[in-house]
Amino acid sequence: TIQRYRKHSDYKDHWAVTEHIYSIISNQKFVGATIGLFQHNIIARDLGLIDKSETELKIKEYDYEALDPADLDDLMEKRYEDYQRSKEE
Numbered sequence: 001t002i003q004r005y006r007k008h009s010d011y012k013d014h015w016a017v018t019e020h021i022y023s024i025i026s027n028q029k030f031v032g033a034t035i036g037l038f039q040h041n042i043i044a045r046d047l048g049l050i051d052k053s054e055t056e057l058k059i060k061e062y063d064y065e066a067l068d069p070a071d072l073d074d075l076m077e078k079r080y081e082d083y084q085r086s087k088e089e
Contacts (some may be wrong), residue, residue, distance in 0.1 A: 033043035
């Protein structure tokens with residue numbers, strides 16, 4: 001409801017009040033996460049704070065022109081399976 005009041009032009013007269021309420025809620029989330037009352041990673045994401053993770057990308061070089069068409073099909077199928085497996089993890 002407060003999101004609707006914050007953004008919808010029909011409630012423009014109430015924007016100052018809803019912004020104040022929203023800032024109180026955001027502050028309570030931040031403080032609660034800081035003292036361990038809330039899950040810090042969930043609140044950080046909710047408040048738009050940075051939540052970074054590192055991913056290692058491995059690229060294998062192939063001489064595609066030298067590959068037999070059947071080998072290329074096998075390679076494409078393996079890459080697709082690897083891709084599907086990575087989505088599940």
